[in-house]
Amino acid sequence: MKILHLQTPLSTKDIKKLSVGDTVYLTGKLFTARDETHKKMIELKKKGKKVPFNPKELALFHCGPVVKKEKNKWVIVSAGPTTSIRMEDFEEEFLLAFGIKMIIGKGGMGEKTLKSLKKTGAVYTHFTGGAGALAAKSVKEVENVYFLEELGIPEAAWILKVEHFGPLIVTMDAKGNSFYEKKKKT
Amino acid sequence: MAKISNKNIEEILIEGIDQAETDLPKDVIKALEKAATKEKGLAKIQLETILKNIKIASKEGIPMCQDTGIMTFYIEAGTEFKYLSALKKIIYNAVKKATKEIPLRPNTVNPFTKENPGNNTGSHIPYINWNIVKGSECTIYILPKGGGSENMSALWMLNPNEGFVKAKKLIVEHIINAGGKPCPPTIVGIGIGGGADICMSLAKKALLRKIGERNKEKKVAKMEKELIELINKTGVGPMGMGGGTTVLDVHIEYAHRHPASFPVGLVLQCWADRKKTIKFTKNGTIKVI
Numbered sequence: 001m002k003i004l005h006l007q008t009p010l011s012t013k014d015i016k017k018l019s020v021g022d023t024v025y026l027t028g029k030l031f032t033a034r035d036e037t038h039k040k041m042i043e044l045k046k047k048g049k050k051v052p053f054n055p056k057e058l059a060l061f062h063c064g065p066v067v068k069k070e071k072n073k074w075v076i077v078s079a080g081p082t083t084s085i086r087m088e089d090f091e092e093e094f095l096l097a098f099g100i101k102m103i104i105g106k107g108g109m110g111e112k113t114l115k116s117l118k119k120t121g122a123v124y125t126h127f128t129g130g131a132g133a134l135a136a137k138s139v140k141e142v143e144n145v146y147f148l149e150e151l152g153i154p155e156a157a158w159i160l161k162v163e164h165f166g167p168l169i170v171t172m173d174a175k176g177n178s179f180y181e182k183k184k185k186t
Numbered sequence: 187m188a189k190i191s192n193k194n195i196e197e198i199l200i201e202g203i204d205q206a207e208t209d210l211p212k213d214v215i216k217a218l219e220k221a222a223t224k225e226k227g228l229a230k231i232q233l234e235t236i237l238k239n240i241k242i243a244s245k246e247g248i249p250m251c252q253d254t255g256i257m258t259f260y261i262e263a264g265t266e267f268k269y270l271s272a273l274k275k276i277i278y279n280a281v282k283k284a285t286k287e288i289p290l291r292p293n294t295v296n297p298f299t300k301e302n303p304g305n306n307t308g309s310h311i312p313y314i315n316w317n318i319v320k321g322s323e324c325t326i327y328i329l330p331k332g333g334g335s336e337n338m339s340a341l342w343m344l345n346p347n348e349g350f351v352k353a354k355k356l357i358v359e360h361i362i363n364a365g366g367k368p369c370p371p372t373i374v375g376i377g378i379g380g381g382a383d384i385c386m387s388l389a390k391k392a393l394l395r396k397i398g399e400r401n402k403e404k405k406v407a408k409m410e411k412e413l414i415e416l417i418n419k420t421g422v423g424p425m426g427m428g429g430g431t432t433v434l435d436v437h438i439e440y441a442h443r444h445p446a447s448f449p450v451g452l453v454l455q456c457w458a459d460r461k462k463t464i465k466f467t468k469n470g471t472i473k474v475i
Binding site for chain 1: 228231232235236238239240242243246248249250251252253254289290291292293302304332334337365366367369425426427428456457458
């Protein structure tokens, strides 16, 4: 049960260090993606089109934030995690397509995602559901936003610069361990 | 106190929505604090994070959760309340303005076209439950409800022979299967009897009660206490991370049932049990509770 402070882009070495039960505080960049952005990005990839940012270097955050515009700049007001299991059907394809190293969400994901985390060398971390105000405090800047007009505020891909974002609990690691599978058995 | 008018009812409603979204009721905070002292390990981290989050939200006046919910109102209005006929329009306008001013997340999506008007209104939303009573007073209960906990609602149409035994078993199993998804520790609302719609509606309305407030009827209160104990033994714990605090409370309401039916409705509220009450008294004062 280690406490680690990590920085994006995350390396394979960083991921290998992480085991179920560890706590991570993340500094660097995240992008938010709920159902619609997952579908949109997979569709772009399938059509051979480019995604307008480099997801490989960022952590994936299952989140639909509250935002406001101040002096022409977007500000994150509240940004806790959304229920990750909704993304179970397309997460494997997403991880394989974009080489994501870390997922941040809530409630955990299923067997298909667990297998693909092992395959691609990535982890799933749980952030306390509803802790939107605390999360927003760690967001230092909204660097950009994509698919906003098409998908709307909650579903758009928000690129966020964060500092000491957490506590993120590793609940599914890259070695095939899942806190949820273990809990189910007990 | 300013004279009540359409304009200031709207302002008070916006203020009420703002307070509901940014400040948890004291009874809920107390229950969460008590749970944090009892839990250990990952469960304790979850509760401490929640408490830290509540403090930031309150201090900075920002929504504690990014899912600011679907706006639901329960209104108990006297037939002689002067603003009765204007109230629906005032509420719609207040929700639109609150969305912009607080701000709230635009959460209303047309199921057929996916279009989001961006102001938290739409067909039947904000949802208003009307209860018309005698007199000239009016109480408005504001209940913004998030999607994560709402998705874990359940309805069972049981055989009356199986009744309560089966109901308790299904409720406990349901909460185990829901795990961390409804953002526990949750508040459980249960409606028994009536019909499919009636028990669901009672289950949601039961969430308006305070933590620790038992049903006035002894038999019902006994079942509430029994369920709290059973559910907190499941080990789901805060955010599904294990521990003894899966629910903060269980509230049961009932309606008389058809002899052939035993409907049981379950609605969960996440730890962010956001609610606010506004009272318009007969002498023209307004209280926000």
